[in-house]
Amino acid sequence: MTAISIPFANSYAALPDRFFVRQAPDPVRAPALIRLNRPLCDLLGLDADALSSDEGAAIFAGNAVPEGAEPIAQAYAGHQFGGWVPQLGDGRAVLLGEVVGTDGLRRDVQLKGSGRTPFSRGGDGRAALGPVLREYVVSEAMHALGVPTTRALAAVTTGQDVIREGYLPGAVLTRVAQSHVRVGTFQYFAARRDEEALRTLADYVIDRHYPEAARADNPYTALLAAVVARQAGLVAKWFGLGFIHGVMNTDNTSVAGETIDYGPCAFMDIYHPGTVFSSIDHGGRYAFANQPSILQWNLAQLAQCLMPLIAPDGDKALALAQAEVDAYPAAFEAALIAEFRAKLGLATAQDDDLSLATDLLACMAEGEADFTNTFRYLANRIEADPADDTDPASLFNNPDAFEAWAARWRARLSEDGRAADACAAALRDKNPAVIPRNHLVEAAIRAAEDNGDFAPFNALVEEVLRPYATRPAGSRYVRPPAPDEVVQQTFCGT
């Protein structure tokens, strides 16, 4: 026990026993705090000063369990790379409990890398430092970029090595999420034909995330429709940032619509729709441009799970569930059009706007242009930024093709009739200057792993927290990797 108090208000641990296993975190040798997320502490109503102490490090390592915590490992199943696994579950994580934040939202506080659980299968229950740092910096960047995501509250080193390709320093991430209910959680009970548990879970999710669905004629079709809408919006935002999740298994698809389970994820530098980073994604199942259709596949799995709740008659249930899944492509396209209208600085809607965007993407792929910087520097065509007036055409191997596109874009913008300064400001408010580029993430991990030097990691976190501020031309946080810095592969680190 510890003197630091966390105002836990747990609801998942009150669900039936078969939803989880009670499991305390397994203490580690030498907890040391790498970083504490103070703004997130404030949002959760936690005392950041108290938590930045050794006692806080002990909590974040699982060595001290604060009063009110009810640590559990959650049960779930899932399709991994399309293959069905009837039991996964938290094999290296425990949910300490839930905290209702100062904004009134309930959030999970979970330790990831906190030791073995009954769901560990062959694994050691631990996390290596590299993936913990990657999840910290990328999830906080996503939050700063306005993407629904789990958050990182703290990261600690454990003073213990883990065995992966060799010996690596171990770490624990404290993750905060609107919940950890996954499509795979529904699949777990559906596969067991446990309709009572399915109903309990669906009612729990409606109550926690989609209370408006409770008032619908059919709350379970309304739940499905709401998840479809949120997930469509989420993946459209990934698309607008060149983000590749890397492991969109159904167990990594959050029912609350947050980006979750950052593994071999990465942002693209040069745009290409077929980009894959994950070392285990041999077939390119989760390649950048496949993400929208993979999501539909995952949503169809959720729909199937919900069918017994939607209607007692199988044919009727199928028709109702299918209708919600069929609504997905149009929902995704609408979200994508809205995303790219904003990225192109368009203030009004016209029918051809999506093709204006996709034609730019095609031109970028052809011209091997950097995704982030192409969009960021579009504003310089409207009003040059004195701090960095790089011309977007300079990013293309085919500048003539870009110029032809840019002429169309300017003509389209003039139809909006928006003032140049307002248009340039809107473009810079939407298109980030700084994302956690893969080579910078890798360099930060290298320094931490090899030399125990967390300065590059901390500096990178600080930078990604203000993604829209212009940096001086040539800043290392803005420039794409040099050829010898390009990261070809990322690893999930399990």
Ligand code: AMP
């Ligand atoms: P992930 O790839 O992190 O989404 O994990 C997929 C599944 O493998 C989940 O059930 C995890 O809990 C489990 N898992 C991943 N790494 C480990 C590990 N080192 N020890 C035990 N279980 C693990």
Ligand code: MG
């Ligand atoms: Mg997972």
